Amino acid sequence: MPLEAPKRLPPLANIKTNPPDLIAIQAAFLGVIFGVSLTLLFQVTFYPFPLYLLALSVFHFMEFWITAKYNPAKVSADSFLINHSGSYLMAHSAAITECLIELYLVPGWKTNHPYICLMGGVLMVGGQTLRSLAMKTAGESFSHIIVTTHDSHHHKLITDGVYQISRHPSYTGYFWWCIGSQLVLGNPVCFVGFSVVLWRFFSDRIAYEEDYLIRFFGDKYLQYKKTKTTWIPLIR
Structure with a gap:
């Protein structure tokens, strides 16, 4: 009987970039936020605020979990993206601050737009x-950091699944998630601010990333680009 070739084992997580204590602390923190928010959701009049915190905790948990599940070689304690950047923390702090100030100053206006909140949700x-x-579809080809060197074994051009809808579905998803978060909170100032900042960020990032994708995949990526949009406004 001929012997079968051994199956290639999935890459293992690097323990040096995955200190268990940091992972446990961040996971516990997100779990507390999720639990408290879920409880408050049914106990407070202004439910959009705990709904926003609940969604935020789910987002950060999913960033780590999907990376750990489908891209373990690249997972690290930073994959939660909680400490993404100072600008990121400032943006969400501004959103929370605006929400609470407006809720205090104009509570009636803040609570009288359920359809806007529903749209945001x-x-x-x-x-x-x-x-x-x-992230699941891309698997080993997904990275939170733009790849500038091509590894043919772990970096493939993904064009199936949700990549048939958008050529940058992870960016598109995050863009609309953030916009929706400000509709949920009913934040007119941060809605405009998030929209402008996110659009500029992704416009620059996509242009930069696609320069490397064209270098890596050549005409194959150019043909793919011609047939797929991003679904981020004004970023073809």
């Missing part, structure tokens, strides 16, 4: 789903 669920599916 739909965008957040859709955005989260799209981003998570993009």
Whole structure:
């Protein structure tokens, strides 16, 4: 009987970049936020605020879990993206601050737009789903950091799954998730601010990343680019 070739084992997580104590602390922190938010969701009048915190905790948990599940070679304690950047923390701090100030000053206006909140919730669920599916579909080819050197074994051009809908579904999902979060909170100032900053960020990032994708995959990527849009406004 001929022997079967051994199956290639999936890459293992690097313990040096995955200190168990840091992972446990961040996971516990997100679990507390999730639990408290879920409880408050049914106990407070202004439910959009705990809903926002609940969605935020789910987002950060999913970033780590999907990376650990489908891209273990690249997972690290930073994959939660909680400490993403100072600008990221400032943005969400500004969103929370605006929400609480407006809730205090104009509570009636803040609570009288359920359909806007519902629209935001739909965008957040859709955005989260799209981003998570993009990370799962890309698998080892996905990276939170733009890849500037080509590894043919672990970096493939992904064009199936949700990549048939958008050529940058993880970016598209996150863009609309963030926009939806500000609709949920009813934050007019941060809605405009998030929209402008996110659009500029992804416009620059996509242009930079696609320069490398063209170098790596040549005409194959150019043909793919011609047939797929991003679904981020004004970023073809």
